Amino acid sequence: MSTTSSRRAVVGPALAWSEKLSVQVSGAGTVASGGVVLPRLLADRLGLCAGLAEVMARSGFLPLRHRGQALVDAACSLAAGATCLRDIEAMTAQEEIFGPGAGASDTTMLRVLDELAGRLRADGLPGRRLARATAGARAKAWAGIVARHGQLPAAQVARKDLTRPAAQESARPGPVLVVRLDATLLDAASSKDRAAGTYNR
Template sequence: MKSTRWDHRLGVRADDRNLVGHAGVVLLRRIADKTGLTTALARALPQGTGPGWRDRGEALVMLACAIMLGATNVLEAEQLQHHWRRLFPRPISDSTLRRALEAIDGPVAARVERVRAAIRRVVWTMLALRPGGFPWISVCGRELAGWYVLDLDATIVTCSSRKEGAAGTFKGSYGHHPLGAWVANTRECAAMLLRCGNAAANDVADHKSVLAAALRQLPLPIWSKLLIRIDGAAFSHALLEHLQALTTSRRRVRWVTGWAINTADERAIALLPEQVWTCALRQDGQVHEIKGPDGEWLSYQVAELTGVRDLTGWPEGMRLIVRRVNPRAGMRRS
C-alpha cells in the first residue's frame, strides 16, 4: 500500500530550488517518529476511542515542533500548524492541545519521564555507533573521553501578566525561575523544575530534585564517569556533601561549582605570592582576556588556594581555584 504519512514524499536536495525556512523543524518531527518517541508518548498518555479522537502523543510532538517554530501559546501553535500544512497535514486544535496537557497528572508525568529515558537510551546508542562515536567534551584540546558532563543552572522566564507562579525575581524582573539540567555532550535538556519567580537561586532541595530527575534520564553505563557543573548556587555544605556522596563503586562523580568569597577567602588570597598566578584559559584553550577601558586586552589569572584557605568541615579532597583580573577591567576576584 502507498504510504500516506506526512513524510512519504520528503526529500533533501542541496540546490536553490523549493527552499523552505525553518527546515530544521522537519528533521525534529522526523526524528521523533523514527526513534519511536511519538508512538511511546501515545502509549503513555490517556487515550480514547470516540470518533475524531486525536493521538495525544502526536499532539505533544506537534506542540514541541510549534514551539521550535516560535509559538508561545497553544493558540499560536494551532495557527502555525495551518501554516505548515505539509508538516502537519491534520492540524490539532488549541482546545485539543489543552486537553492533552491537562491529562498529564502525576502518574502520567512519571510514565512520560520513563518514556523519555527509554528513547534517550536508543538515541545515545545510535550516537555511539556513529563513525565519530559519542560526542565527548574537549577542554584545552584534551578530549574527556568517557566523561558525561551535566550542567545545572536556573533561568528567568519573564511574563507581563498574573500567570500562575509568576512573581518578582532576584534580578528585578517579573516571571518564573525554573531550574534545569542539561547534558553538555549532546546539548539536550535532561530535567526541568518549574518554580515561582521568587524561588531561591541556591535552594538545596530544588537542586537535589533536579539532579535526581536528570540522573534518571541519563542512560549511563555500569562503569561510568560523570562531571557535574553548577555555578555559585551550589555554595552550601548540604549540596556539596550530596555531590560528594554520589560516587559509588560503579559510578565515579566529580563536580565543579562556584564559591561565594567571604572575608576568610580574601585573607587567604592576600597570602598568595605573585609568582603563583598564571594566565587563565578558556575551555577551547585560548587565553581568557577582557578588553580594558582604554582598549587594551587584560588577561584573567588563576591560582590554587587549596592549602592556604582552611577547608575544615568541607568535603574531603576539595580544591579551591581562584581567578582575578586587573581592576582596570572593572571586574572582581571570583
C-alpha cells in the same frame, strides 16, 4: 470523536507524513518554520510519538488527533520559539510538510496538555509509564550515536575534546559529557535567619 473498545493507539496514518518527504531549493512555494521538521522527524524515528500515544491512550476513546504527535509538535514548536498555543498550530499546520490534518488547534492542544497532566505524579514529575516512554526514546537515540561514532561525543574546549583519564593504560580516554541547562531564578521562601532574597526580588 468516535469510540472504540480497544486501548491501543492508532499511530500509522499520523506518522506517514515523512515517508516521501524531500527538500528542494527551487519551486514556487515556500514553507515557514522549517526547523520544526528535523526534531519532529527524529521523534518519529525514535518511537517517541508512538510511545507517548500509548501512554495517553484511554479505554473506549479514540481521539481524532494523534496525542503523541500533538505533544511532540508542542515540544518542537517551543524549541523553535513558540510562546503560546496558537504558535504551535501555526508552526505545524503546514500541509506541504506534514500532510493533511497537520497542526492541532489551540483548543485541542489545551485538551492534550490537560490529559498529560493526569499522567504526572503529585510532585509534577512524570509518572512511571510516561518516564519509561521518554527514557526508551532517549536510550535509542544514544545507542544510535554510539553505533555511528563509537561513543557519545565529548564536549569541546578550545576545539579539543574534553576527556577524562582512562581507567586502564590500554583503554581510550573517556569523553566528558556536559549537560547545559537554561534556568531562571525564582523567589522562594526560606526559614533561615537573615536569608537574603534572590537577585530579581
